Amino acid sequence: MTFSPELEARFEKLLKSYPEGRESSALVPMLLYAQDEIGAVTPELVEEVARRLRLTPAAVESVVSYYSMLRKHPVGKYHIQICTNISCQLTGGEELFEHACRKLGIGNREVTPDGLFSIEEVECLGACSWAPAIEVNYDYHHKVTPEALDRLIDSLRKLH
Amino acid sequence: MPYNEPSPLEVKVLTRRFGLADSASLDTYLATGGYEALKKALGMTPGEIIEEVKLSNLRGRGGAGFPAGTKWGFVPRDSARPKYVVANGDEGEPGTCKDRLLMEYDPHQLIEGMAIAGLAVGAHAGYIYVRGEFRYIIRILERAVEEARGRGYLGGNILGSGFGFEVYVQSGAGSYECGEESALLESLEGRRGVPRIRPPFPAVSGAFQSPTVLNNIETYSAVPAIIREGGAAFAALGTPRNGGTRLFCLSGHLNKPGVYELPMGFNLLRMIHEVGGGIPGGKRLKAVIPGGSSCPVLKAEECDIAMDFDSLAKAKSMLGSGGVVVMDEDTCMVQAARRIMEFYAHESCGWCVPCREGTNWLRRLLRRFHAGEGSRSDIDLIGDVARNILGRTFCPLGDAAAMPTIAFVEKFRDEFEAHLEGRPCPFEGRRREVPAP
Ligand SMILES: Cc1cc2nc3c(=O)[nH]c(=O)nc-3n(C[C@H](O)[C@H](O)[C@H](O)COP(=O)(O)O)c2cc1C
Ligand code: FES
Numbered sequence: 218m219t220f221s222p223e224l225e226a227r228f229e230k231l232l233k234s235y236p237e238g239r240e241s242s243a244l245v246p247m248l249l250y251a252q253d254e255i256g257a258v259t260p261e262l263v264e265e266v267a268r269r270l271r272l273t274p275a276a277v278e279s280v281v282s283y284y285s286m287l288r289k290h291p292v293g294k295y296h297i298q299i300c301t302n303i304s305c306q307l308t309g310g311e312e313l314f315e316h317a318c319r320k321l322g323i324g325n326r327e328v329t330p331d332g333l334f335s336i337e338e339v340e341c342l343g344a345c346s347w348a349p350a351i352e353v354n355y356d357y358h359h360k361v362t363p364e365a366l367d368r369l370i371d372s373l374r375k376l377h
Numbered sequence: 378m379p380y381n382e383p384s385p386l387e388v389k390v391l392t393r394r395f396g397l398a399d400s401a402s403l404d405t406y407l408a409t410g411g412y413e414a415l416k417k418a419l420g421m422t423p424g425e426i427i428e429e430v431k432l433s434n435l436r437g438r439g440g441a442g443f444p445a446g447t448k449w450g451f452v453p454r455d456s457a458r459p460k461y462v463v464a465n466g467d468e469g470e471p472g473t474c475k476d477r478l479l480m481e482y483d484p485h486q487l488i489e490g491m492a493i494a495g496l497a498v499g500a501h502a503g504y505i506y507v508r509g510e511f512r513y514i515i516r517i518l519e520r521a522v523e524e525a526r527g528r529g530y531l532g533g534n535i536l537g538s539g540f541g542f543e544v545y546v547q548s549g550a551g552s553y554e555c556g557e558e559s560a561l562l563e564s565l566e567g568r569r570g571v572p573r574i575r576p577p578f579p580a581v582s583g584a585f586q587s588p589t590v591l592n593n594i595e596t597y598s599a600v601p602a603i604i605r606e607g608g609a610a611f612a613a614l615g616t617p618r619n620g621g622t623r624l625f626c627l628s629g630h631l632n633k634p635g636v637y638e639l640p641m642g643f644n645l646l647r648m649i650h651e652v653g654g655g656i657p658g659g660k661r662l663k664a665v666i667p668g669g670s671s672c673p674v675l676k677a678e679e680c681d682i683a684m685d686f687d688s689l690a691k692a693k694s695m696l697g698s699g700g701v702v703v704m705d706e707d708t709c710m711v712q713a714a715r716r717i718m719e720f721y722a723h724e725s726c727g728w729c730v731p732c733r734e735g736t737n738w739l740r741r742l743l744r745r746f747h748a749g750e751g752s753r754s755d756i757d758l759i760g761d762v763a764r765n766i767l768g769r770t771f772c773p774l775g776d777a778a779a780m781p782t783i784a785f786v787e788k789f790r791d792e793f794e795a796h797l798e799g800r801p802c803p804f805e806g807r808r809r810e811v812p813a814p
Contacts, residue, residue, distance in 0.1 A: 234545035235585070236459065236585050239566065239585055241567040242566045242567045242585075244568075245547075246548040270567070280567070280568060280569055283552065283570060283726075284549075285550075285551035287550050301716070303471050303472060303720075304471065304628035304629055306712075306716050307628075307630060307708065308628075340553065340720050340723060341469065341471035341472070341473075343469070343477050345471065345473065345474045345626055345628040345700060346626050346627055347380055347474075348628055348634070355510070355513060359380065
């Protein structure tokens with residue numbers, strides 16, 4: 218498998234950040250950074266990372282299945298993660314989630330047919346004081362109203 | 378401050394650079410007393426540094442409130458293995474959003490605190506473990522580390538002292554359990570975040586089977602001020618045995634929710650009304666979760682309380698991680714309990730049976746209950762299942778799920794009864810509009 222030079226540079230730096238012989242410590246961030254580049258943790262990626270870190274593919278798989286951000290199937294180009302945990306629930310997070318599903322015509326963890334959007338109901342994002350909070354890919358949005366979400370989705374759609 | 382306006386009642390020690398132009402840059406940091414504490418610490422013995430931290434009454438800001446100086450003192454002086462400093466930036470406890478700000482606006486303060494910890498315990502490397510969702514923060518931290526290295530505040534020979542310390546930034550990938558110290562160390566070593574059996578504690582065998590100091594981001598961020606101004610000065614800001622200030626994350630039904638730095642022991646009602654601007658629409662206060670979702674809820678009449686670790690423990694709750702979740706009279710407590718249990722059931726790592734099965738049973742019971750399909754005996758069953766998780770797991774996640782549930786049932790039994798016999802949730806029609814930003 219080939220990765221971009223930036224990703225290779227990141228791997229190289231990561232592998233140097235642990236004590237000698239502990240390179241497999243890089244596993245979790247390596248998978249996440251690689252997923253960001255190729256869209257999902259594919260079987261080829263599992264093989265590749267296992268080979269580089271001298272682990273078995275099964276050991277890598279078991280780690281993949283543990284972490285909620287690691288996924289085997291691609292999400293939409295804009296992955297809308299909506300927090301409905303307690304602080305967000307109190308300020309309309311659940312309604313926001315329902316609104317997003319209606320607007321895009323998809324359910325939790327589904328992708329729109331054009332591949333542009335996906336929705337995921339997530340746990341606390343660490344933005345509770347500015348609730349309800351969402352994260353689109355890695356961008357935070359705070360105090361999000363249904364109208365603000367509509368505007369955001371419409372503006373992202375216009376880019377395509 | 379891009380997230381919320383500061384309050385005039387704040388006492389800004391850790392957050393004093395928030396809002397300055399380019400507050401994350403090394404230049405801003407140096408212009409405002411940055412790395413002075415590290416210079417001072419380089420002239421102190423490890424014992425003197427630890428004494429100063431003990432004197433400050435700094436207690437861990439990650440949740441349990443363990444005295445930081447005491448924890449540092451547990452690290453064996455002589456060790457054949459290298460030692461490590463680990464900063465917990467997993468920030469997963471619902472209601473908590475403060476470490477993010479400390480990393481975003483003042484990363485050098487954290488780095489300086491970690492280097493001083495390294496000096497105190499004889500460690501030469503530190504890891505900042507950051508939850509995967511905080512990608513932009515990882516970039517900020519990496520830039521700060523580069524900058525600090527470039528000018529000799531990190532690296533093999535800090536400021537010509539002969540002391541070396543490196544800092545590395547590690548990303549998580551979505552797991553609340555990885556905020557638990559031993560699960561975090563597992564994750565840092567490239568494995569599933571399953572907790573370790575203790576003892577040995579991390580101070581003796583932590584990262585890479587080596588002695589490790591592990592503290593919360595805010596705990597380390599307090600260290601430069603303690604060394605610079607002295608432990609006694611920091612202690613004096615708070616209450617006895619609860620030194621300093623802390624970042625309280627006010628959320629829920631408030632006119633001015635936000636993160637505010639207030640002295641330990643600040644009164645909770647004042648926090649709600651004077652700092653947080655009171656409750657929207659003139660509604661009455663019903664309940665407060667005082668320190669993140671794992672802390673037992675307080676009824677309104679219990680909220681005239683000093684916010685420090687000991688006062689909250691006396692009230693049979695916890696100060697936790699500083700997440701103050703305010704709920705008004707229209708909030709359904711069954712719904713709140715249900716949502717919190719959805720979280721714990723989702724996040725249980727599945728290793729201990731009482732936690733894995735118990736949180737799942739509780740989730741089912743609370744869902745059923747809120748749907749109006751609960752029976753009277755379910756009310757006791759909920760408490761019963763929760764009590765059977767308590768103390769029966771390897772890590773405190775089980776307790777974190779059980780304790781708030783027991784409190785919800787005990788303190789708001791009437792609301793559980795109001796959901797019986799197919800009656801719709803009495804608060805259903807009162808769900809609010811989303812407040813204007
Ligand atoms: C399930 C669980 C999740 C936790 N999550 C965090 C967290 O996100 N951040 C944190 O600092 N501590 C968290 N803790 C507490 C840590 O285990 C540990 O006590 C703390 O990081 C120690 O730092 P301190 O002494 O400075 O508070 C968690 C504990 C448990 C049981
Ligand atoms: S509860 Fe939604 S961000 Fe914390």
